[in-house]
Amino acid sequence: MNDDISTARKSRKITKNEASGMIERVSRVRKQTENLFAKQGILSAADKADLDRKLDNVANQLCR
Incomplete structure (x- = not known):
């Protein structure tokens, strides 16, 4: 998804601030996934x- 965000930024479909915010949100989800998996050994259906x-x-937001 980061590549899609980068492409949208380069084509000026989104601002630098929007791109940064999106990348941060994706990074947080990735980190949450890693933490949950490390803690539980599996992701529950609800977590997923x-x-x-x-x-x-x-x-x-990217598709707008």
């Missing part, structure tokens, strides 16, 4: 759905 929703929000 929550993380997917967060990534979908970023993707939807």
Whole structure:
């Protein structure tokens, strides 16, 4: 997703601040995923759905 954000930024579809915010949100989701997996050894369906929703929000913002 970071590549998509970078491409959108280069094509000036989003601002530098928007791109930075999106990259930060994706990084947080990635870190949350790593932490949950390290703690639980598996991602529950609820956790996965929550993380997917967060990534979908970023993707939807990108598609505007």
